[in-house]
Amino acid sequence: MTDGRVTRARALREERRQQILYAARGVFAHRGYHASSIADILGAANIARGTFYLHFESKKTIFSELLDSFTDRLSGVVHRVDLTSDVSARNQLLANVQRILAILFDNQDLTTILLREAVGVDTEFDTKIAEFWGHVHLLVKRSLKTGIELGILRSIDPELYAWFVLGGIKEAIAQLVARGETPDAEQRRRLAENVLDYTLRGILRT
Amino acid sequence: MTDGRVTRARALREERRQQILYAARGVFAHRGYHASSIADILGAANIARGTFYLHFESKKTIFSELLDSFTDRLSGVVHRVDLTSDVSARNQLLANVQRILAILFDNQDLTTILLREAVGVDTEFDTKIAEFWGHVHLLVKRSLKTGIELGILRSIDPELYAWFVLGGIKEAIAQLVARGETPDAEQRRRLAENVLDYTLRGILRT
Amino acid sequence: MTDGRVTRARALREERRQQILYAARGVFAHRGYHASSIADILGAANIARGTFYLHFESKKTIFSELLDSFTDRLSGVVHRVDLTSDVSARNQLLANVQRILAILFDNQDLTTILLREAVGVDTEFDTKIAEFWGHVHLLVKRSLKTGIELGILRSIDPELYAWFVLGGIKEAIAQLVARGETPDAEQRRRLAENVLDYTLRGILRT
Amino acid sequence: MTDGRVTRARALREERRQQILYAARGVFAHRGYHASSIADILGAANIARGTFYLHFESKKTIFSELLDSFTDRLSGVVHRVDLTSDVSARNQLLANVQRILAILFDNQDLTTILLREAVGVDTEFDTKIAEFWGHVHLLVKRSLKTGIELGILRSIDPELYAWFVLGGIKEAIAQLVARGETPDAEQRRRLAENVLDYTLRGILRT
């Protein structure tokens, strides 16, 4: 059934999809969801109007897809801390932070969209993004809880402090990306250290 | 000239203005800037189309006014720490945090607008809001610098850490307001303590 | 019945009316009917909105009144040529032209309105203005007919030539007024001579 | 690249443009600029709202285009009199008049717009139209000057008399078009003769 032609056709189709996604990503990051028109995307992707709707259902759909795939990727690199591991908890957390920073800085457009442009777009989106951050928040909260139970962390309100932690990181990165800074490997390492350091001091027992 | 009638007329006019602002505030907080139509505001304020334009130039104008007056009010209650004062620096900071929290929780709609709905509305707005946060960031950064110079704080990057501090607070409050929690005085006091505690631990020398 | 108070009240009312008419005249002449808003007139007359409607039914009404009174005045000074008079026909015509020019140049705002701004305002107005010019045209046409019958004029199409005559004068004056020129008595006399001269040469038998 | 399909598409697009222009022309001529709504044009052209804006930027734009192309066409057929030509000056002038009359009577809607409906629409338009007539006036004035220098014409004020000439013709034609008369070839010839005759008598030396 699926002979070469079909396969090739599929590949082409997928390629075209990616081309549009790429264009949309830049447009949304640059102008924000509302200020971006389908025409902008068409222009950036160099395709005709109809072609767009051949690949995506709507403006909302493509925005959603960009957002979802990004949050999925982010979610994927956050590993739960394994207390039985040889690697220290601190270093496991550090690795998490570093992986996240890597993704964020390597996808500045998507980071911009996630942190700045995806708010207040639509009730539906807001919910989805809230869920994403809720998910991250949950991961952090669990870690805090475990830390408290193990006596590593002070007896704090995990719910509240998880937002402190999350917010601090979001804001700092948003600012860095907003001003177009692309730190090199060494700078990222130091940034990750700072993030973790600040955060842990705020919550560690001693 | 300005007899009783004129005075009363002015008062009525101002009252009507406030009525519209109040209605708009709720609408914007609820649906976001873009999803809110003038018609929504008219409905909420129970006025006719023309009446709106008698008091405000445009949709953007009224949104801007809401935002500006709120950020002005917020800016107004943040006092620089006076190291020569009898009151300890910590307590001065605590007072700042408490005043801010008071305004935020007493104006949940405006808080929602500021933290959630005023992003990505318009390049112009984005700039204005960025300036506001930039202003707050500057205040925090200055405090950090002073603290470092005085040897009270660790030798950190004030720029970066100021964003950590700011972001943590913004996020936590945004979450609380988002879920419609209106903490009582006691809860607010504890929240302020937590905010300050978390923050200071992250930056204090010891 | 009509004691002093009533009389005085009437006089005041009339005065107020004139004040508004005067203001409207300037506004209409300056910006044209459509570009003039009631607000413009209120500003020029320094009165409140309601006051306007106390004296005039509508925007159309006041415009109409300005126009009508002006066309009436103009019509009034055009006398039919009396061939039995001691005064020569040419001089009677010249007197007509001079009287018209006097009114036009002494009321430049109204002249502007009549010649430039009162066209295409409204079907109703167009009709009225067409009727006015039709009236003037009729006067001219009659003169031509008489002249032809008396053998003074060539055997021309009175209908058509009356438009030639009328149009030439209208255009020349419109231009003069448009550029704000206010000729003195001597210049007006010469202008009248020119008008008549040009016109008569075009139609006189010899 | 530009194969048959593309060519046809372009032709169709141009056709649609013309269809809209045609509809707008009728509407504007009939009701005047201000009384014409976009909806009127849509109805006359039998197209949807969006389609209009696909071809024209705005109501002003389409009106402007109608006007400009018409004045351009008119300007195009007015040739300067060539005194070295075999054709007599009089006949060259006559040819000019005839060409102008031809265009005017063949485009009664546009003529109506130019002479009646395009006045007082907008400051911008007024200027443009004034410039057009100014251009024509200049042509006439130059001819007069030349005539005077050559001793063919009397020693008149060219500026003033050019307005006489122009105004007479404008008015006569406006009247004819206004009453919907469409003279046949013979009638046009005679009209042109009359126009020229009247005009020349007014200015010729003898």
Added chain:
DNA sequence: TATGAATGAGGCTTCATTCAT
């Protein structure tokens, strides 16, 4: 009579989506 706030019909323009080729 004077005021000016309130009204709402009316008009222009945008833009996401559809559809015939």
Added chain:
DNA sequence: AATGAATGAAGCCTCATTCAT
């Protein structure tokens, strides 16, 4: 699959007129 013309709902704003004080 690709194209781009066509669609029309939706939204913003103006301004002549009314009306309560």
